[in-house]
Amino acid sequence: MEETTKKKFKMPNSFTILFILTAIVAVLTWIIPAGQYDLDDAGNFIQGTYHTVESNKQGLWDLFAAPAYGMLGKEGTDGAIQVALFILFVGGFLGVVTETGAIDAGIATLIKHRKDSMNTLIWILMAVFALGGTSYGMAEETIAFYPILIPLMVSVGMDALVAVAVVLVGSGLGVLASTVNPFATGVAAGMAGISVAEGIGLRLVFLVVTYIMGAYFVSNYAKKVQADPKNSLIYDHLEADKEKFKVKEDIPEMSGKQKSVLWVFALTFVIMILGLIPWADVLKLDHTIFDSIHEGILNTPVLGTLVGKSSLPLGQWYLTEITVLFFIMSIIIAAIYGISESRFVDVFIAGMGDLLTVALICAIARGIQVVMNDGLITATVLHWGEVGLSGLSKGLFTVITFLFYIPMSFLIPSTSGLAAATMGIMAPLGDFAGVGKDIVITAFQTAAGIVNLVTPTSGVVVGALAIAGIELGTWWKFVAKLIAAVFVVSIILLVIGSMF
Numbered sequence: 001m002e003e004t005t006k007k008k009f010k011m012p013n014s015f016t017i018l019f020i021l022t023a024i025v026a027v028l029t030w031i032i033p034a035g036q037y038d039l040d041d042a043g044n045f046i047q048g049t050y051h052t053v054e055s056n057k058q059g060l061w062d063l064f065a066a067p068a069y070g071m072l073g074k075e076g077t078d079g080a081i082q083v084a085l086f087i088l089f090v091g092g093f094l095g096v097v098t099e100t101g102a103i104d105a106g107i108a109t110l111i112k113h114r115k116d117s118m119n120t121l122i123w124i125l126m127a128v129f130a131l132g133g134t135s136y137g138m139a140e141e142t143i144a145f146y147p148i149l150i151p152l153m154v155s156v157g158m159d160a161l162v163a164v165a166v167v168l169v170g171s172g173l174g175v176l177a178s179t180v181n182p183f184a185t186g187v188a189a190g191m192a193g194i195s196v197a198e199g200i201g202l203r204l205v206f207l208v209v210t211y212i213m214g215a216y217f218v219s220n221y222a223k224k225v226q227a228d229p230k231n232s233l234i235y236d237h238l239e240a241d242k243e244k245f246k247v248k249e250d251i252p253e254m255s256g257k258q259k260s261v262l263w264v265f266a267l268t269f270v271i272m273i274l275g276l277i278p279w280a281d282v283l284k285l286d287h288t289i290f291d292s293i294h295e296g297i298l299n300t301p302v303l304g305t306l307v308g309k310s311s312l313p314l315g316q317w318y319l320t321e322i323t324v325l326f327f328i329m330s331i332i333i334a335a336i337y338g339i340s341e342s343r344f345v346d347v348f349i350a351g352m353g354d355l356l357t358v359a360l361i362c363a364i365a366r367g368i369q370v371v372m373n374d375g376l377i378t379a380t381v382l383h384w385g386e387v388g389l390s391g392l393s394k395g396l397f398t399v400i401t402f403l404f405y406i407p408m409s410f411l412i413p414s415t416s417g418l419a420a421a422t423m424g425i426m427a428p429l430g431d432f433a434g435v436g437k438d439i440v441i442t443a444f445q446t447a448a449g450i451v452n453l454v455t456p457t458s459g460v461v462v463g464a465l466a467i468a469g470i471e472l473g474t475w476w477k478f479v480a481k482l483i484a485a486v487f488v489v490s491i492i493l494l495v496i497g498s499m500f
Contacts (some may be wrong), residue, residue: 017456017472018364022066025368025411026058029375036379037425050383058375070367074374080366082319083140083459084359086326088352090144093268093326093333095351096344100337102261103148105254118156118226119219125149126170126215133174134207135277137181137415139452139460140319142167143355144269144326146467151245157226159234160241160468161478165218168464169453169482173214175415176449176486177207184445186281188419192427192437196281199438202497206446209493210486217482233478234470241469260336268329275317275325290314357466365413365459372411381408382422389429397433398498399491401426401440405447413458415448439498446490450483 034056038049073079097103129145132138149163178184179200189196224231232238254262279288294313298304312321334344372378389400404426405418412418423444427437452458456472465475 034376066367071363091355092348129170130174191423279315409451
């Protein structure tokens with residue numbers, strides 16, 4: 001009798017999962033009633049103006065066109081082209097840096113001198129990423145760090161999951177506890193008509209508590225894997241990862257050129273962070289020192305024209321500006337190390353190719369929102385929340401608001417997009433329950449922060465996992481306990497905050 005073997009279930013590829021989700025949303029446009037809100041001059045929904053409209057069911061063509069529109073954009077939905085280009089140029093930048101051998105040499109040196117203090121390094125790095133998340137919504141920008149940290153963690157006996165968690169959980173919990181993040185707190189506060197400073201005390205508590213929870217969780221897992229590799233959730237391909245992300249052995253001491261490359265490499269990220277933090281909003285100033293320096297440069301004869309009038313001061317940068325930054329720095333690094341023009345082009349393009357999958361995943365993830373908006377069901381889901389949340393007690397309203405934003409964050413993974421679409425409606429509803437608008441904002445960004453740590457509709461999540469070669473199901477299994485703990489703690493803190 002022939003033996004039959006059960007086929008082990010294998011999680012589909014990230015591309016497949018995202019396309020299936022897009023198809024599900026397309027089906028929902030045949031089931032959920034279509035509706036719209038009237039819009040103000042800024043394009044925001046006006047509370048109480050929801051009305052049903054003729055449905056716009058999404059068909060097969062709409063489904064297959066969604067990834068293209070997700071990349072290029074469509075009316076009502078921003079395209080992922082800026083994010084994709086940024087990712088590709090980061091890949092080119094890393095390709096040039098890798099060509100110099102500076103990263104391998106730097107990691108080898110770090111392993112040699114810091115191998116016994118990697119646990120401390122995890123806590124420090126997660127604090128840095130959390131600060132980036134809470135201050136300026138660090139998300140897509142983290143893509144550049146994975147190719148650096150994965151070889152480091154694998155080389156000291158940990159696994160790629162540790163590296164992904166350090167960056168993704170660190171920055172994600174920072175975004176969850178956004179204090180002055182202009183893309184979450186700033187947009188939401190503006191829509192609610194209050195200051196960003198309102199509710200900052202509670203959000204600081206969220207930042208400290210969730211950071212400690214996250215850093216303890218990741219470092220504890222890392223220590224277990226270091227003690228026994230069989231504790232790794234990706235033990236089955238741990239050896240393959242060691243070869244794939246291997247740091248070259250017998251690397252000689254860093255040369256002077258390599259040290260210079262690493263300094264420029266570090267400076268690139270410092271400039272990126274300085275450029276992205278909205279200093280004027282954070283410091284409540286009309287004019288910052290960066291504005292003055294920029295104006296001084298532009299007003300200097302010849303120099304101003306050489307730099308370019310279209311350049312922006314630090315504090316006003318976004319994806320286009322940091323994309324340009326990585327391109328310029330890759331050229332500078334090539335010049336320092338003496339890489340020839342032809343070799344530079346080759347390694348830059350090869351580096352872009354390494355992250356092409358990540359860039360494409362972002363576009364497909366954005367396609368889900370395209371189908372939802374085109375199918376005219378976004379406003380209907382918001383209306384259900386508007387009707388269901390009014391007239392509740394303080395604590396119950398706060399908890400249900402938090403729960404309402406869980407599925408909404410899945411459907412609209414952009415925190416700024418979700419804030420702009422909902423806060424003009426949700427914040428005033430809190431008045432009926434006596435809940436401050438700052439609590440509604442905190443509930444929104446906490447729920448969004450939890451979901452965006454695991455949702456396959458987030459290009460950041462699926463992009464990070466694609467770089468590390470980790471399946472989405474494995475990531476869910478890894479982070480499940482932390483998500484559950486943060487979920488419970490968030491409800492407790494929100495309820496306590498609503499009472500004051």
